[in-house]
Amino acid sequence: MGFRSRHAIPDLGVGVGFRTPHVKQVLRDRPAMDWFEIISENYFAEGGIQRANLDALSGAYRVVPHGVSLSIGGTDPLDAGYLARLRGLVARLGAPWCSDHLCWTGVGGVDTHDLLPLPMTRASLEHVVERCKRVQGEVGAVLALENASTYLAFRESTIPEAEFLGEIAERADCGILLDVNNVFVSAYNHGFDTRAYIDAIPADRVVQIHVAGHTDRGAYLLDTHSDHVKDEVWELYRRALRRCGPTSTLVEWDELIPAWEVLAAEADRARKVRDEVLGARNPSPLAPRPASRGGGT
Numbered sequence: 661m662g663f664r665s666r667h668a669i670p671d672l673g674v675g676v677g678f679r680t681p682h683v684k685q686v687l688r689d690r691p692a693m694d695w696f697e698i699i700s701e702n703y704f705a706e707g708g709i710q711r712a713n714l715d716a717l718s719g720a721y722r723v724v725p726h727g728v729s730l731s732i733g734g735t736d737p738l739d740a741g742y743l744a745r746l747r748g749l750v751a752r753l754g755a756p757w758c759s760d761h762l763c764w765t766g767v768g769g770v771d772t773h774d775l776l777p778l779p780m781t782r783a784s785l786e787h788v789v790e791r792c793k794r795v796q797g798e799v800g801a802v803l804a805l806e807n808a809s810t811y812l813a814f815r816e817s818t819i820p821e822a823e824f825l826g827e828i829a830e831r832a833d834c835g836i837l838l839d840v841n842n843v844f845v846s847a848y849n850h851g852f853d854t855r856a857y858i859d860a861i862p863a864d865r866v867v868q869i870h871v872a873g874h875t876d877r878g879a880y881l882l883d884t885h886s887d888h889v890k891d892e893v894w895e896l897y898r899r900a901l902r903r904c905g906p907t908s909t910l911v912e913w914d915e916l917i918p919a920w921e922v923l924a925a926e927a928d929r930a931r932k933v934r935d936e937v938l939g940a941r942n943p944s945p946l947a948p949r950p951a952s953r954g955g956g957t
Contacts, residue, residue: 662864663835667802669867670756671906672722674930677913682920687716691924697910700727700758704745714752723753724868724908726837727760729771732791732805733778734764743798750801757867759804759837762788762825777810780817780824792832804835804867809842809874809883811849821846822860829865836861838904839870840896841889841912845881854896863903871897871930872912886915888926894933901937909934 663669673694678686685691696717703714703725717723727746730738750758763775778784796803807825819827829836838861847854871894873887889897889911901907911927 663833664864664867667835668756669802669835670908672724672756672908674909674911674927674934675722675724676911676923676927678717678723679914679917681917682923683713685920687713690720691920693721693924693927695722695724695908697724697726700725700746700749700760701729703749704742718753724755725749725753725758726806726910727758728773728775729765730760730795731763731765731771732760732795733762733784733788734767735787736767736769738791738794738798740798743795747799747801750799755801757802757804757835758799759806759835759868761808762805762828763808775808777808777812777814779814780819780821781814782818785819785824785828788828789832792828792834796832796834802835802867804837805829806837806839806870807842807846809839809845809849809881811880813850820852820857820860822857826860826862826865829862834865835867836865837868837870838866838900839872840900841870841872841874841893842883844890844893844896845874845883848881855899858896858899858903861903863905866900866904866907868908868910869897869900869904870910870912884915885912889929894929897930897933898937901934906934906938 675693675695675697678696678698703710746758761775762778764778765774765776766772792803805825805828807821825836843854843857847857871889872885873889875882875884875886909930911930913923
């Protein structure tokens with residue numbers, strides 16, 4: 661039995677991020693959308709408008725939390741308070757998994773609010789594996805690690821990123837959030853083969869896929885999430901679907917956020933690509949609200 665089968669990881673279809681410009685419209689109109697992703701840290705506080713909005717959203721759609729501050733590769737001890745709040749959020753949503761990035765975000769108690777690259781070494785790998793095991797034990801849910809876009813590499817690195825991420829997932833028994841836009845951006849910046857990267861990822865570990873737009877700065881690509889998904893990234897998405905099969909997909913658009921109708925049309929394009937690759941037997945669910953939700957506080 662594979663990883664996704666053992667953990668009953670569902671295919672939620674195609675979703676988008678729950679972002680401020682669309683909050684009122686989404687909660688008022690309940691537009692057709694398979695699911696939503698939220699930034700975990702924005703919903704840790706008890707009470708308030710954020711919590712009320714989240715409760716309204718999760719009453720109508722499946723919602724999965726995506727973090728930016730776990731710092732799984734950091735050297736500071738894992739924050740017990742952070743993990744407790746994440747556990748409560750996952751339970752409140754009845755989320756089938758939670759996710760964060762393969763990176764570090766700070767040191768000495770200082771958060772840089774950036775997703776910083778790791779040296780791809782055996783020591784780093786061992787470090788991340790042990791921290792992943794603890795996070796999953798504390799949170800009580802599958803953790804999916806996302807490949808972050810990078811702009812520099814360490815001379816000390818000895819393991820290709822796809823192999824590094826794949827071995828972490830296998831040894832820690834965690835999931836992978838495969839961001840195909842980040843693969844494309846990092847491949848351009850560092851000169852590796854995007855197709856070889858996709859083919860090297862253990863397909864059964866991939867519980868979610870991200871697609872997004874980026875900005876071409878000439879000498880390098882910048883992962884901005886500020887535009888439509890590029891054709892080359894759609895092609896990588898097709899390749900990922902052929903390997904991974906039906907997998908929850910998230911269209912990211914976090915800067916220069918357009919009108920809801922534009923974002924929804926981008927999600928519709930992702931559904932069309934899914935249907936072209938997977939066929940009519942595995943259509944996007946486009947079904948709101950789970951049959952039941954977990955409790956939690």
